[in-house]
Amino acid sequence: MSTSFVSICNSSCVHLKQEVKWCIDELQCNIVAIKRSQAKVLRLNLVGSPTTKDAVKENKSRSLGSVGAVVTTPLSSPEVGTPFTGTEAGTSSVASSDLGTSSPIFTAEVKKDDTNAAQETKISRRSDSETSGNIRGAVSLSRNAPPVPPPLCSICQHKAPVFGKPPRFFSYKELELATKGFSQSNFLAEGGFGSVHRGVLPEGQIVAVKQHKLASTQGDVEFCSEVEVLSCAQHRNVVMLIGFCIEQSRRLLVYEYICNGSLDAHLYGRHKDTLEWPARQKIAVGAARGLRYLHEECRVGCIVHRDLRPNNILITHDYEPLVGDFGLARWQPDGELGVDTRIIGTFGYLAPEYTQSGQITEKADVYSFGVVLIELITGRKAMDISRPKGQQCLTEWARTRLEEYAVEELVDPKLEKRYSETEIICMIHTASLCIRRDPHVRPRMSQVLRLLEGDMSVNERFSGRLSTESQRSVR
Structure with a gap:
């Protein structure tokens, strides 16, 4: 009786393993098994460029x-x-035949009555068959449906x-x-x-x-x-x-x-309505995510944009921003310092070290992003010769006001106090850090994003780092 039951269990295990293998082969997606805090990659859907x-x-x-x-x-x-x-096309960390042995699929109880055991085995096989049909149908639908x-x-x-x-x-x-x-x-x-x-x-x-x-x-x-x-x-x-x-x-x-055009058109277009604060905040955070990805998460290494400005931040009608125009982008696969013999970019957004020596790193983009943040806060252009002397260069006019958190002087009057004071303070603080003259004390884009989102732990840590750098410069 026990030998018969063991053979039935083995047969069911083989059947279920075959079903698992079939599903793994047919699914058009990535499969990761998570047990407690451990993640095990079972299958990756790999894409390569020919x-x-x-x-x-x-x-x-x-x-x-x-x-x-x-x-x-x-x-x-x-x-x-x-x-x-x-990773590389055609590789997998685990063979599909290992799936059945990595964890138990089911447990069974030994029945004292042979008749009951046989009846339960039939019911089990029927339910397995029904489940198998449902799984196969679902997989077939997902396989045939275009992505x-x-x-x-x-x-x-x-x-x-x-x-x-x-x-x-x-x-x-x-x-x-x-x-x-x-x-x-x-x-x-x-x-x-x-x-x-x-x-x-x-x-x-x-x-x-x-x-x-x-x-x-x-x-x-x-x-x-x-x-x-x-x-x-x-x-x-x-x-x-x-x-x-x-x-x-x-x-x-x-x-x-x-x-929906560029950020420039929405901030300074003659026939555009005032860009409200929630949209400005969303654009700042989304653009920071895009730059963080280019600098820190892109699979080919660090991509430096070199010409970040409102013209090159495009938005949808949902005010979702997309960083564009990579015609001037610079690829630095190992994060090394790049040197240009000719300056490329837009005056008013160029980092001081770039204009002086041609040295280009991702921190030059951080500086340009800081200028964009000031434009979002103030509604002023980076360079505006129509303004009085001393106000034509936005960063020089705003630098002291940012450090003093002069909200009333900085905020775009078109907003008419329709803004979140907490978010304004976060953006003012972040912009002030981004336009530091020394590139080494500017934050990375991952830190910029967290600052904009109000992460105070990063704020305190980065402020401490800045005070340390200030002490060193005094010495």
Whole structure:
């Protein structure tokens, strides 16, 4: 009797193991088993870029360590609702056949009555079969359903691009068709780099197509390398690079389209309503998340923007900000100090060390972000020659007032006291730290984000560090 029951149990175990293995193979997602505080990765859904060159792959994997690589949005970012993707394509930390032995699937009691045992075994097998059918049906549905991300904007309902895809190659003819011949009706902006036009791809996705004026001076290999690095930046607060075009001397970049224009237009546009404080706070926090990702969490290393300003912060109708325009971005895979022979950026946002010596690190972006925070607080432009002497450069006018927390003098009069005093104080304090002349005593973007969110533990710790640095400078 006991031998018969053991064989039945073994048969059921084998059956359940087969079902588990089938489900693991069929599911199109990542699977992590969590027992107490230990997490065990059972399966990773891995994505790789076919355009990645072997040497670049080797450098990336070396710099990122053995855990590796293709992490479009880190698990450490709870605010980012995007899937986790893994390391090298085709690898897995655990074989699916191990799943049945890692933990008991069920327990059984030995029945004294053979008849009862047989009846219970039949019922158990029937319920297993029914459950198996339900699981298979659910998995089949999830497998056949296309991965549809939530819309980028709740009002416009524009399709958001899918994270994890490599940059797509477009022909010039495709982009010409998408933008209706780069027509004036689709024109969005003009800058030193070239023009930007709105376009609609055949599948319905709306894009922004940027043409580079001086593209002929840049080699194909260099351009492809830049595209590859920039396409790795995938975060909900970063404008995603969808694809590119190289034909003869033409160089075009295709970005996701952000529906509600730039922060600059909302702060200083003549026909725009006053940007209310909740929107300003949301934009500050979201832009900080995007920069933190570029500096500290992007899988290819630190990406320094170098031209952060309200023109390059795009927003949706939900006032969700996305950091954009990486035409001037600088990639520093090992976090080393970069030196430029020519200064690139916008006057009024440039960090002092960058203008004086050409030294560029992520702390230059922190300085520029501090200027943007002051603009959000005051409603004033970074440089405004129409203002009286002494008020034309925003940072110099605001520096002392920030240190003294002169709220009444700093806050944009258009807000008419419609703001949170606590949030204003946090933003004033953060802006003051960001525009410190010494880059070493400026906070990192992860600290900036926590300060904006009111984390007092970071505030106290960073204030203590600043006082220590001040004592050293006095000595």
